[in-house]
Amino acid sequence: xxxxxxxxxGAGMTKFVxxxxxxxxxxxxxxxxxxLDSCEMTLPQIDCVVHGxxxxxxxxxxxxxxxxxxxxxxxxxxxxxxxxxxxxxxxAPIQGWYHIASxxxxxxxxxxxxxxxxxxxxxxxxxxxxxxxxxxxPLGPNLLWIFAIEMERYMSVxxxxxxxIALVSVKNKxxxxxxxxxxxGADLTVEDIMNSEVLAWPVHRLMVSPVTxxxxxxxxxxxxxxxxxxxxxxxxxxxxxxxxxxxWTSRDLYYPKYVESAAKMAYRMAGISDPRKEIHVVEPYDxxxxxxxxxxxxxxxxxxxxxxxxxxxxxxxxxxSMPVCPSGGLLGVGNPIAAAGLxxxxxxxxxxxxxxxxxxxxxxxxxxxxxxxxxxMQVGTVIILGR
Amino acid sequence: MPIDPKKLxxxxxxxxxxxxxxxxxxxxxxxxxxxxxxxxxxxxxLAELKNGKLIGRKCEHCNKVLVPPRMFCEWCxxxxxxxxxxxxxxxxxxxxxxxxxxxxxxxxxxxxPAVIEIDGSDxxxxxLLREVDPKKVKVGMRVKAVWKPENERxxxxxxIKYFKPI
Amino acid sequence: MLAAPPATRMVSKAAAVAQPLYRKRLRRPPRxxxxxxxxxxxxxxxxELTNWKGEIPLQFIYTSxxxxxxxxxxxxxxxxxxxTRCEIxxxxxxxxxxxxxxxxxxxxxxxxxxxxxxxxxxxxxxxxMDGRPLAxxxxxxxxxxxxxxxxxxxxxxxxxxxxxxxMPLEPVFKEKSKREGSILDIKYFxxxx
Numbered sequence: 128x129x130x131x132x133x134x135x136x137g138a139g140m141t142k143f144v145x146x147x148x149x150x151x152x153x154x155x156x157x158x159x160x161x162x163l164d165s166c167e168m169t170l171p172q173i174d175c176v177v178h179g180x181x182x183x184x185x186x187x188x189x190x191x192x193x194x195x196x197x198x199x200x201x202x203x204x205x206x207x208x209x210x211x212x213x214x215x216x217x218x219a220p221i222q223g224w225y226h227i228a229s230x231x232x233x234x235x236x237x238x239x240x241x242x243x244x245x246x247x248x249x250x251x252x253x254x255x256x257x258x259x260x261x262x263x264x265p266l267g268p269n270l271l272w273i274f275a276i277e278m279e280r281y282m283s284v285x286x287x288x289x290x291x292i293a294l295v296s297v298k299n300k301x302x303x304x305x306x307x308x309x310x311x312g313a314d315l316t317v318e319d320i321m322n323s324e325v326l327a328w329p330v331h332r333l334m335v336s337p338v339t340x341x342x343x344x345x346x347x348x349x350x351x352x353x354x355x356x357x358x359x360x361x362x363x364x365x366x367x368x369x370x371x372x373x374x375w376t377s378r379d380l381y382y383p384k385y386v387e388s389a390a391k392m393a394y395r396m397a398g399i400s401d402p403r404k405e406i407h408v409v410e411p412y413d414x415x416x417x418x419x420x421x422x423x424x425x426x427x428x429x430x431x432x433x434x435x436x437x438x439x440x441x442x443x444x445x446x447x448s449m450p451v452c453p454s455g456g457l458l459g460v461g462n463p464i465a466a467a468g469l470x471x472x473x474x475x476x477x478x479x480x481x482x483x484x485x486x487x488x489x490x491x492x493x494x495x496x497x498x499x500x501x502x503x504m505q506v507g508t509v510i511i512l513g514r
Numbered sequence: 515m516p517i518d519p520k521k522l523x524x525x526x527x528x529x530x531x532x533x534x535x536x537x538x539x540x541x542x543x544x545x546x547x548x549x550x551x552x553x554x555x556x557x558x559x560l561a562e563l564k565n566g567k568l569i570g571r572k573c574e575h576c577n578k579v580l581v582p583p584r585m586f587c588e589w590c591x592x593x594x595x596x597x598x599x600x601x602x603x604x605x606x607x608x609x610x611x612x613x614x615x616x617x618x619x620x621x622x623x624x625x626x627p628a629v630i631e632i633d634g635s636d637x638x639x640x641x642l643l644r645e646v647d648p649k650k651v652k653v654g655m656r657v658k659a660v661w662k663p664e665n666e667r668x669x670x671x672x673x674i675k676y677f678k679p680i
Numbered sequence: 681m682l683a684a685p686p687a688t689r690m691v692s693k694a695a696a697v698a699q700p701l702y703r704k705r706l707r708r709p710p711r712x713x714x715x716x717x718x719x720x721x722x723x724x725x726x727x728e729l730t731n732w733k734g735e736i737p738l739q740f741i742y743t744s745x746x747x748x749x750x751x752x753x754x755x756x757x758x759x760x761x762x763x764t765r766c767e768i769x770x771x772x773x774x775x776x777x778x779x780x781x782x783x784x785x786x787x788x789x790x791x792x793x794x795x796x797x798x799x800x801x802x803x804x805x806x807x808x809m810d811g812r813p814l815a816x817x818x819x820x821x822x823x824x825x826x827x828x829x830x831x832x833x834x835x836x837x838x839x840x841x842x843x844x845x846x847m848p849l850e851p852v853f854k855e856k857s858k859r860e861g862s863i864l865d866i867k868y869f870x871x872x873x
Contacts, residue, residue, distance in 0.1 A: 136635065144526030144735040148537075150745030156779045157523025163784065170784040176559070187542060213600045244532070247739040248617045255616050257852030260550045261732040262582050263640050267616065272627045274641075275610030280629075283608070283653040307519035310526075328611035328624065328648075341524060359642040372588050376629045376638040377580065380608060538744035538752045538861055543800055545810070546736040595749070669730065 130228040134353035134360030135512065136222070137166030137346035138473040143310045143461030146244035147340035151186055155198030155240045157379045158342035162236070163200075166346050166356050173346070174232035175205040179219030179239040181464040182210065184253035184499035198345070200236035202325030206387065212501020213412060214368070215239060216343070216468015217508040221366045223347045224510075233349045238376065240342035241463030250338045257503050271335075275327035277380040277504060278417045284381040285432035287420075289329055291492075293320035294332050294438050302445065303459020305348050305485035310339055315336050320416075334416040339461035343469040345476065364494070365511035373503050386425030386498065386507035393496075393509040394427075395416040402427050405513070407492035408448060408478050410471035412500040413456040422498055424506065450488040453478060468499030472510060479514045552645050555583045558597065566661050566670040568600040570635045578636040602659035603680065604630040607638050611648050624648055630657060630677055644676040746857025750790060751775040759853045760792040763829055767830040796872055797823035799851045800830055804840065823869050824851055836868030848872040 139161025147154055164168065178192045178199050188194045192208035211218050216239050223237040243250040256268040260289040294317060303312035315333065323333040353360040371389035372378060398406045411422035420434035428449065429437055437443060443451035454460060454474035457467050475495035494513040500506060531537060552560060555571060559582055562569040571583035571594040579598050586593050608629035613621050626643040643651060657677040667673040744752055747764065754762040764787040765772045767782035778784055802821030808814055818836040849869040859865040
């Protein structure tokens with residue numbers, strides 16, 4: 128397979144806020160402009176645009192990506208939209224990667240944006256349409272059911288106490304205090320998490336990241352251009368994506384098989400045989416505290432059931448041997464559905480270049496992994512970056 | 515280039531500002547009404563629910579009984595072969611105690627959604643548990659369906675009112 | 681599935697007489713059964729194909745944004761149309777925007793345009809959003825402002841027969857006390873007197 132090497136050369140994002148005053152195109156523009164300015168590129172130098180954005184029902188605008196295309200630089204350019212739930216944030220750069228790797232384009236702007244606050248009474252109302260309209264929706268479900276149900280299964284199969292899961296919230300919210308865009312950074316204890324309101328047992332309020340508005344953008348370039356733009360290109364070394372069945376009640380939810388398939392695809396492409404040793408910083412998708420642990424196991428970075436143990440030992444702290452979510456993750460920074468995964472890709476980008484400021488991990492990483500998850504607990508998307 | 519906090523876009527507004535008349539905005543309620551075809555598999559499933567029975571579909575190749583029934587098996591991608599009647603008992607695979615409604619309004623008594631592995635099948639269905647103390651619900655608990663009376667059944671998943679422990 | 685007979689084939693006289701009839705039969709629509717269903721819609725006896733009705737209950741609050749807020753406040757308070765202009769690309773935007781779509785430059789020079797426009801294109805609509813007939817047909821058009829900016833709005837106080845592309849128009853605003861900061865603060869565009 129002769130594919131060209133592709134690098135991430137620039138990144139930008141807006142603040143993640145609970146409800147943004149800007150319209151969605153304005154928010155998108157702010158992130159895209161910051162990404163272009165960060166590598167001193169201009170819009171005419173961009174060959175194509177890949178845009179990841181959530182369901183039209185969030186914004187209440189049909190053909191939403193086209194509506195946003197002005198702000199994402201899509202003016203009279205090849206433009207493609209994708210959406211795989213929360214997995215979009217990592218799938219969009221994968222899509223940008225194959226635009227360039229194929230040889231069709233030399234530069235690509237990857238933009239992800241979400242403005243969920245427009246949806247009333249709560250964006251959850253748009254989410255419940257993910258349930259089967261005939262066999263599940265009449266029961267009056269809400270989105271929290273599926274995550275709480277998955278969390279309960281994970282906890283009961285591996286006998287994990289809730290306090291060990293709360294440690295993830297504590298770590299990520301504390302990490303987020305050093306992220307300028309963060310919405311939810313806070314210095315909390317396990318007790319604070321356990322005392323917070325129970326939304327859907329076993330999920331407590333401080334174990335969930337709320338709906339957020341935000342936009343993130345990265346600039347990708349082919350090898351010969353990347354080397355001219357920057358002396359610190361971050362190469363895309365592996366990509367993987369996989370989808371599981373939407374008949375979710377037929378799956379055993381304690382283990383995310385779809386994340387494992389996506390991770391294996393990415394490891395094979397990057398030539399990684401021992402991920403635990405060869406990946407130095409990880410940003411798994413953590414909209415719920417237990418998801419970070421669930422995904423670490425799915426990414427084959429620890430044995431099944433062992434993720435809470437390595438968290439308790441401090442291995443996943445910023446100064447640990449395998450830092451996890453040094454940005455603060457979704458629990459700390461916020462969760463604009465499609466943009467959150469790209470925020471993680473940006474974090475790996477900055478970490479590998481040594482530009483993460485106070486969030487910089489101490490183990491001098493040369494390879495990082497970002498993973499996102501979405502739909503009806505179905506999709507796993509993985510990207511491996513290296514220097 | 516690292517993030518320059520002064521140049522970050524995104525202006526947050528508070529809940530009260532969002533709802534106030536001073537915010538320049540437009541409000542809109544679309545009419546989004548649907549009539550979804552149930553299809554062949556679910557059409558039969560609903561018809562059997564009206565008769566007070568649960569039905570699944572067998573995949574000979576994988577030797578699995580799928581419920582809710584589907585006309586093709588997503589594992590081997592072959593058509594499923596025959597209808598199989600199932601008992602209305604099962605085992606709780608996982609559950610949750612949910613204290614909020616779909617629009618985030620708080621509930622006093624929790625709803626208990628659960629994935630129930632139906633006896634005789636290799637799948638599970640989502641349904642509610644009732645007549646049980648929330649603190650006593652456990653994974654692995656055996657449950658049985660409580661049906662609506664025959665004259666109230668309409669051919670919907672809600673023809674089973676809930677599952678209760680046996 | 682019925683197959684069309686081959687186009688060229690030597691046939692006997694009897695078959696040649698039969699063939700046109702066979703062709704004729706093909707052209708007739710599929711036969712309906714007693715219930716009024718075609719073979720393609722035949723329902724099998726032991727299952728009922730039904731549909732499940734539902735809706736997606738959502739409402740939306742769309743913020744006007746940074747530029748939009750300025751635009752609508754100008755409509756409401758001053759009865760003027762606010763634009764921004766990209767000098768690099770020579771493009772004027774109405775309603776005002778914070779960035780140029782073409783070159784991505786940030787735009788900060790807001791300018792109130794004079795209240796005049798020309799008609800770029802127009803149409804007459806007779807049905808509403810759901811396809812139901814309107815009580816009175818509506819005239820809508822694209823108005824072109826100074827600098828080439830264009831905006832959709834209604835046409836009013838106008839004789840349909842005298843409409844021509846390029847004709848000069850002016851906006852008619854609601855009374856100041858009745859304006860709400862919405863695009864409907866302009867009632868319509870009418871021929872400039």
